[in-house]
Amino acid sequence: MAAPAKRARVSGGSPLVAPCPSPRAARAPLPLPAGSSGGEPEGDAVAGFLRWCRRVGLELSPKVTVSRQGTVAGYGMVARESVRAGELLFAVPRSALLSPHTCSISGLLERERGALQSLSGWVPLLLALLHELQAPASPWSPYFALWPELGRLEHPMFWPEEERLRLLKGTGVPEAVEKDLVNIRSEYYSIVLPFMEAHSDLFSPSVRSLELYQQLVALVMAYSFQEPLEEDDDEKEPNSPLMDYLRMVATQPILEGHEIFNTYGQMANWQLIHMYGFAEPYPNNTDDTADIQMVTVRDAALQGTKDETEKLLVCERWDFLCKQEMVGEEGAFVIGCEEVLTEEELATTLKVLCMPAEEFRDYKERAGWGEEETEDDSLAITDIPKLQESWKRLLRNSVLLTLQTYTTDLKTDQDLLSNKEAYATLSWREQQALQVRYGQKMILHRVLELTN
Known part of the structure; x- marks a missing residue:
C-alpha cells in the first residue's frame, strides 16, 4: 500500500489531494x-x-x-x-x-x-x-x-x-x-x-x-x-535498466507461510478506516492519534471567561494566533500515544490564551516586529503534568469538550470490547468503528489523567 503522511494537523481532509500514477x-x-x-x-x-x-x-x-x-x-x-x-x-x-x-x-x-x-x-x-x-x-x-x-x-x-x-x-x-x-x-x-x-x-x-x-x-x-521521485540526474547510470522498473524489496525477514504486506505508513485508525475501510484492534496501532479541534480550545477558553470583556480578549488572542498561522477554523491539535504531534501549535496556543493581558500585549508587539521567540515551546506527553495550572486547566476542558462529541462514553466501549460474546455479535462496521473510537478515547483520557 501507499504510505500517506500522518504528521501535523491531521484533521479530516479529502483523499483527493495528489495524483496516484x-x-x-x-x-x-x-x-x-x-x-x-x-x-x-x-x-x-x-x-x-x-x-x-x-x-x-x-x-x-x-x-x-x-x-x-x-x-x-x-x-x-x-x-x-x-x-x-x-x-x-x-x-x-x-x-x-x-x-x-x-x-x-x-x-x-x-x-x-x-x-x-x-x-x-x-x-x-x-x-x-x-x-x-x-x-x-x-x-x-x-x-x-x-x-x-x-x-x-x-x-x-x-x-x-x-x-x-x-x-x-x-x-x-x-x-x-x-x-x-x-x-x-x-x-x-x-x-x-x-x-x-x-x-x-x-x-x-x-x-x-x-x-x-x-x-x-x-x-x-x-x-x-505514488511513484517515488527519481534520483538526481548525476547519480543515475546511463541506460540503467533499473530506471524502467519499480522494485519491491523485503524490509524485514519474512517467515515461510506468512502473508507479505506493503506498509500503510504511520496512520491513525481514523485514517485507516477512512482510506482503507478497516482499523487495527486496540492497542496494536502504536501510530494512533486523537484530534482536539483547534476551535474547541477556543471554545473552552471562552467558557472560562467571566464577562464580555474577557470574551473579547480571548477572541483577540485567537485572531492573533490565526494571523500567526498557529491555528485555523478547520485545523486540529493531534495527540499521539506517546507524543503531541502538533506540539508547537498546541504549546503556543495554550500559552497565548492563558497569559496575563499585559504579557500578551508585549508578546503581540514583539511578534509584530518579527522577533523570534527564544523559549522552548515543546510539549511532549510526559511534560503535561509540568505545565502551568492555567494551561492544564484549559487543556483539560478542551479534552472534556472533545469527549462530548462522541455518541458513547469510554466505559460503554470498554464493556463491548471486553465482552467477547457481545463483540462477536457486532457487524464488521460496528467492530471497526468501535476500535477507532476506543483508541481515540484512551488517548484523550490519558491526557485527562495527566492534567489532574
Whole structure:
C-alpha cells in the first residue's frame, strides 16, 4: 500500500489531494509458477493474471506465491519459503503500470490535459480506468479480474449517512467523508461526465455513473501508489535498466507461510478506516492519534471567561494566533500515544490564551516586529503534568469538550470490547468503528489523567 503522511494537523481532509500514477493489486501483483494455483475455484483468474505478468515482463522471486489461502482478505502474497531482509520480491516494468500515460487513450488524455485539471489531480487516471474497465480487449483485463467487488467496498463513504454518524461521530471520519463526497460529486459532474459525453464513442453508458466513479476513487485511494521521485540526474547510470522498473524489496525477514504486506505508513485508525475501510484492534496501532479541534480550545477558553470583556480578549488572542498561522477554523491539535504531534501549535496556543493581558500585549508587539521567540515551546506527553495550572486547566476542558462529541462514553466501549460474546455479535462496521473510537478515547483520557 501507499504510505500517506500522518504528521501535523491531521484533521479530516479529502483523499483527493495528489495524483496516484497507477493502481496496483492490493497485496499480490506477483505471478506464480505454472500450475501452482492448486486448483482453487479462483484458479482461472489467478492463472490468467500470472500469464499476463509473464507476458509484460514482471520479474518476481520464486519464494512467493499468490493465493486466497493464508491471507487476511481476498488475494494475497504469501512466502513459499523464508525471505531475507533486502531480497527482491518483484520488479514491475513501468510499461505494465496502468496510468494515463500507458492506457489506450493516452493521446487524448494528453491533448485534453488542460480541461482535465482538478483539485484532486486524479481525473486522467480515473478516466483511464473507466475506459479500460469497459474495453473487452484491455491489456489489464487479467488484472481487473483480481479486483475486489466494487459494490462491497467497506470505506465509510459507502455507509449510509445515519450509520456513519451513529458509529463514527466524534472521530473526524464523518467530516472527512463528507468533504470527499462533495469533491467527488463536483469533480464528476463538472469535468468527468462532460468529458465522457463528449467522447461517447470511447465511454459506454455503463461507465457513466457517479456510483462507479466513487467506487474507483475509493479503489485508487486504497490500491494505488505514488511513484517515488527519481534520483538526481548525476547519480543515475546511463541506460540503467533499473530506471524502467519499480522494485519491491523485503524490509524485514519474512517467515515461510506468512502473508507479505506493503506498509500503510504511520496512520491513525481514523485514517485507516477512512482510506482503507478497516482499523487495527486496540492497542496494536502504536501510530494512533486523537484530534482536539483547534476551535474547541477556543471554545473552552471562552467558557472560562467571566464577562464580555474577557470574551473579547480571548477572541483577540485567537485572531492573533490565526494571523500567526498557529491555528485555523478547520485545523486540529493531534495527540499521539506517546507524543503531541502538533506540539508547537498546541504549546503556543495554550500559552497565548492563558497569559496575563499585559504579557500578551508585549508578546503581540514583539511578534509584530518579527522577533523570534527564544523559549522552548515543546510539549511532549510526559511534560503535561509540568505545565502551568492555567494551561492544564484549559487543556483539560478542551479534552472534556472533545469527549462530548462522541455518541458513547469510554466505559460503554470498554464493556463491548471486553465482552467477547457481545463483540462477536457486532457487524464488521460496528467492530471497526468501535476500535477507532476506543483508541481515540484512551488517548484523550490519558491526557485527562495527566492534567489532574
